[in-house]
Amino acid sequence: MRGGRVAVVGGSIAGCAAALAAARTGADEVVVFERAVGRLQDRGVGLALHNDRYAELEAAGYLDAGMPWVQLARRPWVVREGTVRAGRQIGVLPFPFRSYNWGSLWQELRNRIPDSVDYRTGATVTRVVSGTDGAVVHLADGGEQHFELVVGADGYRSVVRAAMFPDAQARYGGFVAWRGTLPAGRLPSPPEAFPEQDASTVVFPGGHMIVYRIPGPGGHGTDVNWVFYTSPPAADGLRFGGPTNVHPRAMTSELSEHQLGLVNEHFPPYWQEVIHLTPAGTRFVQPMYDMATPHYARGRLAVVGDAASIARPPTGSGAIKALQDAAALERALDTAGSWAEALHSYDAERAPVGRSTVELGRSLGRAQVQETPDWAAMDQQAVERWWQAAGGGNGFGGRALRGR
């Protein structure tokens, strides 16, 4: 499929990648409608991309070595052991991931969108309506425009998905991620407690925390990113209106005290210090939601990234899934003889990946947060067996990209 007008709703990671895909397949015109004004660099913190998935996406032209990253290699699993400073390692698993700073990854993708793409900021889409020969985008300023294809890259509350499947809503999964970042220069001593290529994982009854280095803002320097998963004090004690991050200022004292209490009770001294040294303004809470839409395309509408499916972050695959969606859409448009054929093959390839990734997120959430094992009794072999049983050996970091 070449030519035609393509709209992309949302200009974050999935939106930038979808705009690249549409431009490369030779669309006559590509317009990105992004609600936010200015840069999106504050959208997130650190994220990790599996080396193999990176290599596929580099070959597909969506990632390259010019995007600042930190190479990680090992994932030690650690429990508290009395006053032993960095705790006791119960096992270590390979962790072949590259870590990124969310803001600089978005900026680098944004920089790679050709000038021919019309990337509009402050442009809110209120609804989309699919017809037989295209779809109409309605804007908050009252405007409306017709396109041959509309791609929804508009995240968890997607208006494009709502037009396709109004019942596909994100559901709260019963636990939260507490996240924070600090400059690597502020790490406590000794340095050997936290080697540079480690994604250290502190485990305790009812949760875990993963910590790894990421490039600093704009790719300058190095930060340390931690994500601490646990259930909130009472599942119904917090009101999460949707899969939105809870800003530091909006965190309840009940939640903060609960989390700090877990840190003081279960974390080895070194890792307690890492939490306490983290500037309070960088800490926030991300409730865990998930959702898989039944199909990735309907009529002249398609969805990519979080608009299509949201898997819980322990899968380490949100950004990979978004970029793979765009790469698969590009291939489908490139090889099909009609819009309908392209969208059918895109859906057939990506909807099962979305569903299985959501399932993996649930399984990893149970194993690592909601139904944790007796960590302290485990050794290397037990850690390996438990990880395989939880599904970690199949799809952690994203599934392989087909057709490459």
Ligand SMILES: Cc1cc2nc3c(=O)[nH]c(=O)nc-3n(C[C@H](O)[C@H](O)[C@H](O)COP(=O)(O)OP(=O)(O)OC[C@H]3O[C@@H](n4cnc5c(N)ncnc54)[C@H](O)[C@@H]3O)c2cc1C
């Ligand atoms: C803090 C944080 C940490 C994360 N950590 C990881 C990680 O470690 N590993 C990983 O793989 N993934 C991680 N993710 C997830 C990953 O970033 C996302 O899965 C990925 O970026 C895909 O997001 P997206 O572009 O589909 O959606 P989003 O980033 O949510 O973007 C949606 C965009 O659409 C725009 N928009 C929404 N509605 C409209 C509208 N009506 N009109 C116009 N524009 C609209 C929004 O302004 C936004 O820019 C993390 C996400 C966050 C927020």
